Amino acid sequence: MRKPFTASRIFDGLNVIILGTIAALMLFPLWIVLVKSVSVAHVVTEGGLMFWPEGFTLSAYETIFQRRNFLNVFANTIVITVLGTAISMILTTCLSYPLSKKRVAGSTVMLFLVFFTMLFNGGLVPNYLVVREVGLLDTLWALMLPQAIQAFNVIIMVSFFRTIPQELEESAKIDGANDLIILFRIVVMTSLPVIATLTLFYAVNQWNTYFQAVLYINSEQNQVLQVLLRQLILQLNNQEVIQDDVANLHQVAVTVKQAMVIVATLPILLIYPFLQKYFAKGVMIGSIKG
Amino acid sequence: MKEAARLHTASFAQRRSGIWRRAGRRLIMDRYMYLLALPGLIYYFIFHYLPMLGITIAFQDYNAFLGFSGSDWVGFKHFERLFSHPDFWLVFRNTMMISLLNIVFFFPTPIALALMLNELRISLYKRVLQTLLYLPHFLSWVVICILTITLMSSTGFVTHMIQWLGFDVQPLLDKSLFWGIITIQSIWKDAGWGTIIFLAALAGINPDLYEAATMDGANRWQQMRFITVPSIMSTIVILLILRLGQILNLSFDQLYIMGNAIVRDVAEVFDTYVYKVGVVQGNFSFATAVGIFKSVIGLLLVLGTNYLSRKTSEHSLF
Structure with a gap:
């Protein structure tokens, strides 16, 4: 160092502080909601700046779990997340592998057909009519099959497969393994970062399913969590209007809303940090080429 | 072999x-x-x-x-009806305004964040920040809308802060601020996530370039301007092309959930409109015409910007 870089130091200091503040802003709303969800209802209704729970209670969570239909809706959401993600991953992997091999005749055309769906689509109504014609309307399948494969994920996976050294597959081929065995025994095993990443993407998408449920599901017994959550806000907003009359009756409702957010978010918060280290690797390789 | x-x-x-x-x-x-x-x-x-x-x-x-x-x-009957329909121009205006605000304010944010993260020297701190910045991407729009209401309602945190600072409080969840709030929501949710692709591009820059620049006496600002930014330019252009293609596509979830009777005039966009007219009211043909209009404009924008970008610079999507 020839001279002290003061300007450079100031920049570094500011950078650390500003980024830290921005990151804190990402967590802050969730913290407020968590605080309110375990606080005593009447304190929350009065409002005010709350940074820490006032009077600890889990009654809001009890109310949710006792709510009619909640457990059913929760189970549906788990089904579409687990089964839907499995279907998506199997279809995506099986499609991506042949498309990643340029030697397979037609693979370029097929890859383009996949990519083209990112640029142009039939639109909502034709999609809806197809789902209706296939007979999936108002079943949980409608929340798993119509968006089972996402083109962007195929492109990420194809790019990743292309980075795998050919020698591995070729030596397996000499040993008499066919393409199916090579894919599931060798390629999948060497692609764990991208598989972990895409599994997370699909799983989060399924867990957060809202639009498809609004579109395809009519009956209450097939409903999913996000829709229930939205119904809850609507009810509560209507209640807020008439709050003056029946304030006491609905005080609990305010904390219930907050608790519901935590219930709907917690599974993601629990899984996400463990998979985060993979998707830096997995997405980066795919995204640069894609 | x-x-x-x-x-x-x-x-x-x-x-x-x-x-x-x-x-x-x-x-x-x-x-x-x-x-x-x-x-x-x-x-x-x-x-x-x-x-x-x-x-x-x-x-x-x-x-x-x-x-x-x-x-x-019936030929082009539904398209003619579409363009003469007063709703169409309302929906068109709302969609365009929200999209343009998005491109002006949302699009540059991940680039700036990625450049800032890239300058961080402490790698553990950087990792923790990245984890936090990516987090909101995984939350559903329903959750984000509840967070918004919690913070911005008349008893919410933001309202209290404004009062505490001594300003008059207007209702924040009103028509006048609606587009702004939608834009802030989008930034909060996905700006951090958007840094991933730029960080990947930044990681691919050859470190020799920086070394050579330091030898030549370039300071950090100059290094950023002449090495870092040009290196990620093609990524920026490609993403902008793809983004322009999506100009008429907004998140159905976000606008459907944030929309209500009070803000309807500013909240109705193509995606919510097609759903309401097509599926709810059963005007399948008319709503499909709206959908086609949307898809065709999107495709033309991608092809057009891609063409322009290929002519004027060496960056293009295909």
């Missing part, structure tokens, strides 16, 4: 000439590959390409009882 295979096929081809036979052999050799691709291809046919054929109902008076083949053909 590859060489051996090629020689093998070559000799084969000599013995039994004919392209068809060779192609047939390759198909048989790769039969498991096609078997693997088959379920995915069926999926794309049913759920993507069949709906593309389905856009023809925009030129019909589609009737569920008569079906696709039985309904009357």
